[in-house]
Amino acid sequence: MTLQRESATSLYEQIAQQLLTEIQQGQFGALGKLPSESELVERFEVSRVTIRLALAKLGDDGVVERKQGKGTFVAAQQVRHDLDALRSFHDSLVLQGLKPSMKMLGQRIVEVPEELAQLFSGQCVNVDRLHIVDDEPIAFARSYLTAELADVDWHAAAQEPLYSVLERITGKPVSRADMAIRAREADKTLAQHLGVKRGTALLVMQRTSWFDDQQCCDRTTFYIRPERYEFVLSGVFKTRQA
Template sequence: MPTSILRDSSTSLYEQIAHRLLEEIQRGDFEPSGKLPSEAELGQRFGVSRVTVRLAVGKLSDDGVVERKQGKGTFVAAKQVRHGLDALRSFHEALLLQGLKPSMHVISHTEQAMPEGLRELFDGAERCLLLERLHYVDEEPIALGRSHLPAALATVVWAEVEHQPIYSVLEHVTGQPVTRADLAIRAQEADKALATALNVKRGAALLVMERTSYFANGHCCDRTTFYIRPERYAFVLSGVFKN
């Protein structure tokens, strides 16, 4: 059914359409796929040209409400994931706590010589396991994790524990829980391999989180570098400030 808009209003047609679509998005009318009707369908619905529709959708895109996916259409923008820095949580757990349905996929796992720059960190260990996993939210890649882990984890059948956080696997294999982690955050451009894995353009800006984790005895058990799509992720730190 056509949807009426005010032709003699001081508010432009495209702004009225953008406001109407925003109300419908907030109401959940386009769930579960999140896909909006095509420009042609919206033009017919509101009785306006495709140019007017394009302006309305453009406004929603500029406001971060929708995102255009080339060759697929326009979708309600995914909610941004917030990673708290004030608690010890695995990357996967941080996603679960927000009511999301994350998944992980093991790309590779190889026992290899410990990189020279990490040997001292791992108390002189000569061997390690290099594990690469892709993290997904809503079936879209959100981060690639590259982990250097104790060589003891090379015996793990990763296909069987693919969806378990590294911290859980570490505790299961060693009997020791992870008790501390240091985080460092920086930015980096996506090279060809990262761009392909994360479905972004080569040279796109990525958030990089470097995590170094320790057992209670002070021994390092994990050095993981996460390469994260920044439009889907934010780091937050909560604190109490006193006058």
């Protein structure tokens, strides 16, 4: 876009209109994050004050939301995770038209942690992965898995959802998952993985998955950046009989 610098319409209003058009065309990805102020300054060749006025106008119009220290996002454009459907975290992103990726951070065989003694026995597989959308980390996942997955080449399977790996290796589909949601602050390690400040509030989803024979196959804890993420649960109410 070429700004009309002699126009009666101010530069910031022209920029706001151009960004609005691009938002309506879906040009800022499913997470809806706009370029930084510096990138917009360079693109439009205007001052930072002009860019801030343009973003402020979009904010006043309810088009964007500005998150301190995080950037500017398209308003109400959130990643959703339906709690009433049995699917992996990765698959829930794909179904929304996103193109997520995963980064392998570590894998090892470990003795079952004391707090998981009722779920596994002997040893289990510990896998850490980072979920990424639009080149930004959205969640850090730490998984403890059945020892049947001990020989998996996790680097080769880095982009494969855990449920797919479980079914491919064991021949048994996951039939049930229990989930609990809470909040916590990011410690130093989580802050580094997710690109946030230490102490930032995170959503935490703990998922325990089971095969049809009631064998626990997965305990994964997801630490999620909350500014663009929401959990959804649909309820169906039956009419009470008199």
